[in-house]
Amino acid sequence: MSIVRLTNKQGTCRFTSAYFLCFTIMLLLTLLPVSSFSAENQTVSPNKNLEQSNLPLSFADIDALLAQALEIKSSNKKESARIIKKLAAIEPQLSYRQQGELTYLTAYNAYLTGDRHKAVALHKVMQDSKLLLHRVRASSTLLNLYLIEQNYIMGGKLIPLLLEETEKVTDANLKGDVFEVVAYYYTELNQPEIALTYLSLVNTESYLPRDYCYYYNRNSAAKLQLYGYLAEQSFINNGTKVCEQAGEFLSANILISEIALHLIDQQEYQLALDILLPKLSKAEAINYNNLSLNFYSYIATAYFHLNDFDQALLFANKAENINMPIKYHKSFAYLYATLSDLHFELGNNDKALEYLYVYQDKLAVALDVEQQRQLARAQADHYAYGKYRVRDKLIKETDQAEAKYKAAFGIMMGYINKFENGRILFAVQVFIITILCCSILGLRHFQITANEKNRLDPLTKLFNRQRFVDLAANTVYLHKKWTSTLTLLVINIDNFRGFNQQHGCEKGDELLKLIGQILHNYAFRVEDVARSGADEFSLLLQTTDAQEGIEVAKQIQMEIAQLSDELKLKDDIVNVSIGISDTVLSESSLKYLLCDSSRALREAKKNGGNKIFCFDRTMTDREKYKIEDDGLKYIFEK
Ligand SMILES: Nc1nc2c(ncn2[C@@H]2O[C@H](COP(=O)(O)OP(=O)(O)OP(=O)(O)O)[C@@H](O)[C@H]2O)c(=O)[nH]1
Incomplete structure (x- = not known):
């Protein structure tokens, strides 16, 4: 499994309506200490004797060590780092291909241990390799790294060359990796139709169960975005089953939290709870902060909307107590909006205001990410169609969206200031704005569904x-x-x-x-x-x-x-x-x-x-x- 496959998907954010960060989760999974799905403790290198002897390593021995390190690179970081070190010491003896593989492993290990700069630099070196496979693998891994970091512009720039080079590749699994990561890019850009088209090109014949899990997750993420959970229920549920059967519990649970998020956005709060609660203890047992944050925040939000304020507060507090060192996580917006609403309902106005400020902070970052996504989409469409007409239209849309966001911010800031001056006035104004927003959203929803309906045959629903x-x-x-x-x-x-x-x-x-x-x-x-x-x-x-x-x-x-x-x-x-x-x-x-x-x-x-x-x-x-x-x-x- 390459870094390409290390990832998973997150779902639609209320404000950005897109998926992101989940690959971070999959990647960071590998940073977990000893966990139930880590082989950290189990593996004793079959090649240990071979390494420990003082005899020089033969070409075949080096190949065997490289293969072993590739196999365990995500499940047993320590052992793979040890092999890398051993091989780095004899690097001049390695063939050009072997050196390339060693560079890839070193970059992979660097990323897992938090040295992002070293990883990117090494992959960039690999992009100039004489060997096609090394170049393709480096570019697809780099693309994945950029997507994990939500750097859609840089990611998008890699795609044309990556796809061109992949045309010459004969290894079906590597091709599949590339298509999957390209599909990931398009799902991130809210273009699930294109993502599914790339996924349809993946040949899964020689896939291992674990690979299927990622393939299914990718498909499920795009389908969830395109058709919704209720339309694709059995397919998406199958995705979680495939992951559970392959022992990929984190992936399975991330998908579950994505489904729940989608349902919350659809205001299907009870359904969201029905999906989350049975899996809660298993998700907690994984002991992974990002995942727990998703579960707790969404459960709190669902309970709040079902008017169970005690349970909502309980889970919101649990979510808040998770130590998250990052500035932005998509669950934050849900969590702080819920906390603010909740304290408002409970009559703690000071706390409600405090959480409103935090919520607003998180919103600002979410809007930045969305803006970047829109620009990347314009870039991708420009590349795909090569038509200035399309590009200009998208840039115009982006500008309009930016203006709208700025205006929304201005209004929000104004109301927050007013809140300090007169709370009753503030409450009335918030009420009016909420009604207005709901009407606009309702109209938009109506517009979208009417548009969609025009494209569906009402009788057969095809x-x-x-x-x-x-x-x-x-x-x-x-x-x-x-x-x-x-x-x-x-x-x-x-x-x-x-x-x-x-x-x-x-x-x-x-x-x-x-x-x-x-x-x-x-x-x-x-x-x-x-x-x-x-x-x-x-x-x-x-x-x-x-x-x-x-x-x-x-x-x-x-x-x-x-x-x-x-x-x-x-x-x-x-x-x-x-x-x-x-x-x-x-x-x-x-x-x-x-x-x-x-x-x-x-x-x-x-x-x-x-x-x-x-x-x-x-x-x-x-x-x-x-x-x-x-x-x-x-x-x-x-
Ligand atoms: N029940 C029903 N009939 C429809 C619908 N839409 C069109 N039709 C009918 O479908 C028939 C199509 O007729 P034709 O195009 O002549 O096709 P055909 O009778 O199958 O003739 P061949 O294709 O040459 O075998 C017409 O009688 C339409 O009235 C629909 O939504 N429901």
């Missing part, structure tokens, strides 16, 4: 064609870059008009919903399936070619045919025709992929329906294809 094409553009682009194959299936119900006439439109609606559910089960991600027409669906299969697509299509046809029992249609069987194309046949172009699979579908219909047709070059009518939506042109031009 994405509509526009949304599907928008997201597929990015997926196709990335798969092209990484030369892996995607397959598109277009599924159309045969004689649906007749079906409606014979069984009624309500049955027709039911049929559409059931087909939507079947296809949803075949999709890797929610955005890979859509209701793309009245009785037409599109399904994008990841890392599958047209031949495999035909097999999937046959299964889909079978499952849909079996729906006649569920719909009680007696002898009438529901048939569908399916057109298929893949990115090889369609030259890695989304435009052609859409056009070719539709062309194949037409062929299936022409041949009587209930058929599966794969596109081939004899069906050449591409030129007739027209981009109907000008708004998508920029995607096709990519």
Whole structure:
């Protein structure tokens, strides 16, 4: 496991609505003293005898020691530091590759022991290595370090070159590491759709259970951000299970605290408690301050909103008593807001004011972090689209956001000053402002959901064609870059008009919903399936070619045919025709992929329906294809 995998995710902050710091937690985990999941006490080096003898170490011995140090670098820092020291003493005897590995281990160890400057400097040296693997590993680790420190601008600058170099790498696990850390970057920038696309490129075949835990955590973090816990409950819960089974209890519990935070933001306070309380004793046993702070702060916040002030105070005090040497932690905002509200409710106005000041301090740092994130997002979009239009728009948005934050601060400071002068007046004003803020937030929420709804088919709850094409553009682009194959299936119900006439439109609606559910089960991600027409669906299969697509299509046809029992249609069987194309046949172009699979579908219909047709070059009518939506042109031009 590299530093890339040492990390975990934190969730959406109320004020920044983004994830950060959790990688710090994962990293700092390794700094824990002797803990239940540390191998610190257990490992006796199998190579100890070999090292202790006075004979010079052979090339193979050095390799064995390096492999051992890599294996235990996070679980047994002491032993790995001892091996590093031993090898550093004979560095001139090491080959170029071995020296690179030693530098990587030294940097890793330096970071774990708090020497961040040395770690960064060593990784920078490694970035100039002659060996591709060393360069890629150094850059992805550096990217991860920058993200841990919320330095999104520096992190973003590394990505173009890192991805370019990764294209040449053949080691699937290293590639996976890179995609995972890039996904981490995009989740941090509140772009979970892009994060999931990178994750879809990860080949997990040779993953160990521990690697799966990080992979699942990454996916869960992005899905939590994109769809919410209630929509992805089983997937995200599975993430915690995978981590627990792999012995990664900290990761599992961090994910749990993330879910709880998400639920608190959704005002699902009881649900948040239901998730946190059963895991509390286990989380406490890990004895890790960041995690305990998350648990206590969120439990206190949830209890406060459920009007259980005694319990809220109990947990808020526990959280406050944790010694946190850092200036900012996202739980702080929740903790101090709750403490201030709580003391206000309990009539301790002085204390309420005191906590309000602290809360405001924490908010200031949160806003700084958010501003940096917005700039990095502008930078990332600029890189991705290379369009000044997009960049300018984002910079404008950033400026507007900055102005809004400044104004909010001014107002807040004004009210805090007034609080000292007249508390009653202050209370009235706070009340009015709260009502105003709630209305604005409510309106915004309404706006967002209305916008989202426009992109969802209300009947099947699948994405509509526009949304599907928008997201597929990015997926196709990335798969092209990484030369892996995607397959598109277009599924159309045969004689649906007749079906409606014979069984009624309500049955027709039911049929559409059931087909939507079947296809949803075949999709890797929610955005890979859509209701793309009245009785037409599109399904994008990841890392599958047209031949495999035909097999999937046959299964889909079978499952849909079996729906006649569920719909009680007696002898009438529901048939569908399916057109298929893949990115090889369609030259890695989304435009052609859409056009070719539709062309194949037409062929299936022409041949009587209930058929599966794969596109081939004899069906050449591409030129007739027209981009109907000008708004998508920029995607096709990519
Ligand atoms: N029940 C129901 N019917 C719909 C919905 N949207 C469109 N339709 C009907 O779907 C039918 C689509 O008809 P056509 O496009 O001719 O397709 P078809 O009858 O399946 O013919 P082929 O595709 O050539 O086999 C029309 O009768 C529409 O009224 C819907 O949301 N629910």
